[in-house]
Amino acid sequence: MVDPLSLKSVIEQLNANEAAESGRLSLKEKRARTVARLVLVQALYQMEIAGTGVESVIREFADFRFDGNIEGECGEEQRLGTADEAFFADGLRTIVKAQAEIDVLIAERLASNWRLDRIDTTLRAILRAGAWELKFRPDVAVEVVINEYVEIAKAFFGNEEARFVNGALDGIAKDAR
Template sequence: MAEAPQSLQAVIEQLNAADKKHLSLKDKRARTVARLVLVQALYQMELAGTGVESVIREFSDFRFDGDIEGETLGAADEAFFAEGLRSVVKEQTEIDGLISEHLASNWRLERVDTTVRAILRAGTWELKFRTDIGKEVVINEYVEITKAFFGDHEAPFVNGALDAIAKVVRT
């Protein structure tokens, strides 16, 4: 039986307890919030077909420092969020190709849950295009975000996929 999903607040606290070099505690928290919001924005864009710039404006105007799933999460690293969203959209063909290469042979990316797909896209973007961030940090953050949404059920899948992708893009 799967564990109940953790609250997003609990995930943020757990991730921020880890030692992440070069960022203050405030900046670590803002980066974690940006990752959570990036996943939410990618999910929203896929379902609603909304354009990247309008989503960035919406989140900037109405959602940052606001609430996700009834929880106030605090400030987000808005520049990181915007960079991520723009880059995932711009590089989506390459990102989706990397993800697809690391799915089981009988799975297509379209069969993956929409939220998991958003998590994998965001994680793959960081692994491929933000090499200044340690791969362990990237994988851990997105695995913990997965746990927040799904408990432990989907976390091994996300961990395995991102680890395999990291081995290809971070040689």
């Protein structure tokens, strides 16, 4: 999907942002949410490519990936960081359960000649995760959701796709909230 060094840099960039997710979350909790969002996108990608079920992916991430290291260039390992595992699991379960509803929200923001299945798998995972938060997590500020997934899109792709994610999620926010 993406170079692990890019994963580290996206986490650092997201953690540097000043947007407050909620007055109730500490800096440590905000960082854990950032990591959860990133691995949520990875898990959605994995599920679509491998056809893995939601509960087995949640177990795999809990057992082997959270609080672990990611391999960087030349085999060096870098710490991924602590993730908000409950947030991650809630997102994955809800996205799978409400995928039809989430996909409609996304499809309404695509050009008339585009279908959701024509979009890159990683980009589709980013949009589904962002749409989930916008629709089902009103406790999270719209600006936070959009900013975090735009930064994730930048890490995986570049500015063009990030602008697309920004526009699509902004539209979804207007529809969902």
